[in-house]
Amino acid sequence: MEMIRMSNTKNLREGDVLGRDAYRDHSLVLKKGTTLTNQHIKRLKSFGIETVQIFFTMTPKNDAHLKKEEENEEEQAKEEFFHCLTKLNVEKRYGRAFNSNRAFRFTESLFVKLLQNLSTKSLLKQLKDHDYFTYLHSVDVFILGSLIGNHLDIDHLEEFTLGCLLHDVGKLNVPTDILLKPTSLTDEERIIIQRHPLDGSLLLSDYSSLVRNLTKAHHEKLDGSGYPNKLTGDYIPPDVQMLTILDIYSALTSTRSYRKSFSVPMALEMLARDTHAINESYLIELCTLLEIYPLYSTVQLSSGEKAKVVDVDDKIPSFPVMLDTTEIRIHLLPMNRKIWIDRIVKLSD
Incomplete structure (x- = not known):
C-alpha cells in the first residue's frame, strides 16, 4: 500500500517520489509525483526547503500484527x-x-x-x-x-x-x-x-x-x-x-x-473589549461553556434576576461577585449551585 510521509531533504535519495507539491515562498518548485534526481535534491536544498513529503510503500502485515x-x-x-x-x-x-x-x-x-x-x-x-x-x-x-x-x-x-x-x-x-x-x-x-x-x-x-x-x-x-x-x-x-x-x-x-x-477572567475581559473584530456570539458561547464570565458583563441568574459581574476571583472564577441591576445588592452564588448563571445578557457596557 502506497502512503505519504515527511522526509528531511538531507535524507532524500535519488528515485524518491514527491507525495505533494514542494513550494518556496508560495512559488512551486517541484510538482507532486516528481521522481527525484540528485539535481532535484540539490535544488530543494539550495532553496532552503528542509522537509518534503514523499511516497513510500507499506508492507502488508497479517491481521494479528496489524491489530497489535x-x-x-x-x-x-x-x-x-x-x-x-x-x-x-x-x-x-x-x-x-x-x-x-x-x-x-x-x-x-x-x-x-x-x-x-x-x-x-x-x-x-x-x-x-x-x-x-x-x-x-x-x-x-x-x-x-x-x-x-x-x-x-x-x-x-x-x-x-x-x-x-x-x-x-x-x-x-x-x-x-x-x-x-x-x-x-x-x-x-x-x-x-x-x-x-x-x-x-x-x-x-x-x-x-x-x-x-x-x-x-x-x-x-x-x-x-x-x-x-x-x-x-x-x-x-x-x-x-x-x-x-x-x-x-x-x-x-x-x-x-x-x-x-493572563488569567482566564482577564483573557475573557480582553476578548470582550474586542468584539468589533471577533464574533460576539461565539465569545458568549465560550463563556457559557467555561462557566466563567467577563468582568462587567450582565448575566441572568437561574432565579430570573439580572446582575452585573463586578469581581472575579481567579481561584474560583465560576463563582463571581455580582451586583443586582435593579437594586444595590450583592449576589454571591451558593457553592451548592442551587442558583447559577443561566446566560449572558450583555458582555459589557
Missing part, C-alpha cells in the same frame, strides 16, 4: 494526550467544561482518531520537534474546539477539530529564533511569521477545503485588521470566526516567550 500495532499506536496517542493535559493547566483554563470523565473520554477518543491519519501524525510530530510551545497550543485549541463544537452540536465536528489541531502547521516554515524571540519582532520578522497561515494551507493541500480555510484564515478579523487577506465580516466563514476566538483565548492564557499568561 493499532493497539500500541492507540495507547501511545492516549499517553501523548494525557501528557499534553498535564502541561496545559486544565483546571483553571477550561473552567467547568472539562470537569467530567465524559468530556475527557470524548476529546481523547477524537484525538486518537485524528492521529490515525499518517500525514496528520507526521505533521504534528514535526511541529512538536520544531517548536514544542506551538505544538501544545495546537493541542489546546483542538481540545477547546472539540468542547465548544460538541456544545454547539456542529455536524462537521471531526473536520472542524482537525482544522483546529493543524491550524498553526505553517509555523514549520518559521525559524524558531523568531517563534521564541523574547522581545518585539522587527518588521521583517513580522512579515515572515504572518506568512504561516498561507504556508499552512499549502502544506495541507491534500486535506479538505474546510481544514485548509481554517488554517489560512484563522488570523482574519471582522473589522479587516487581520491577515493575510484582510477579510471582513461575512467574508470570514463562521467556523473560522469560532477558531479565531479559541486561538486568541489559548494564546492569552498561555505563557509565551515574551510575556506571562
Whole structure:
C-alpha cells in the first residue's frame, strides 16, 4: 500500500517520489509525483526547503500484527494526550467544561482518531520537534474546539477539530529564533511569521477545503485588521470566526516567550473589549461553556434576576461577585449551585 510521509531533504535519495507539491515562498518548485534526481535534491536544498513529503510503500502485515500495532499506536496517542493535559493547566483554563470523565473520554477518543491519519501524525510530530510551545497550543485549541463544537452540536465536528489541531502547521516554515524571540519582532520578522497561515494551507493541500480555510484564515478579523487577506465580516466563514476566538483565548492564557499568561477572567475581559473584530456570539458561547464570565458583563441568574459581574476571583472564577441591576445588592452564588448563571445578557457596557 502506497502512503505519504515527511522526509528531511538531507535524507532524500535519488528515485524518491514527491507525495505533494514542494513550494518556496508560495512559488512551486517541484510538482507532486516528481521522481527525484540528485539535481532535484540539490535544488530543494539550495532553496532552503528542509522537509518534503514523499511516497513510500507499506508492507502488508497479517491481521494479528496489524491489530497489535493499532493497539500500541492507540495507547501511545492516549499517553501523548494525557501528557499534553498535564502541561496545559486544565483546571483553571477550561473552567467547568472539562470537569467530567465524559468530556475527557470524548476529546481523547477524537484525538486518537485524528492521529490515525499518517500525514496528520507526521505533521504534528514535526511541529512538536520544531517548536514544542506551538505544538501544545495546537493541542489546546483542538481540545477547546472539540468542547465548544460538541456544545454547539456542529455536524462537521471531526473536520472542524482537525482544522483546529493543524491550524498553526505553517509555523514549520518559521525559524524558531523568531517563534521564541523574547522581545518585539522587527518588521521583517513580522512579515515572515504572518506568512504561516498561507504556508499552512499549502502544506495541507491534500486535506479538505474546510481544514485548509481554517488554517489560512484563522488570523482574519471582522473589522479587516487581520491577515493575510484582510477579510471582513461575512467574508470570514463562521467556523473560522469560532477558531479565531479559541486561538486568541489559548494564546492569552498561555505563557509565551515574551510575556506571562493572563488569567482566564482577564483573557475573557480582553476578548470582550474586542468584539468589533471577533464574533460576539461565539465569545458568549465560550463563556457559557467555561462557566466563567467577563468582568462587567450582565448575566441572568437561574432565579430570573439580572446582575452585573463586578469581581472575579481567579481561584474560583465560576463563582463571581455580582451586583443586582435593579437594586444595590450583592449576589454571591451558593457553592451548592442551587442558583447559577443561566446566560449572558450583555458582555459589557
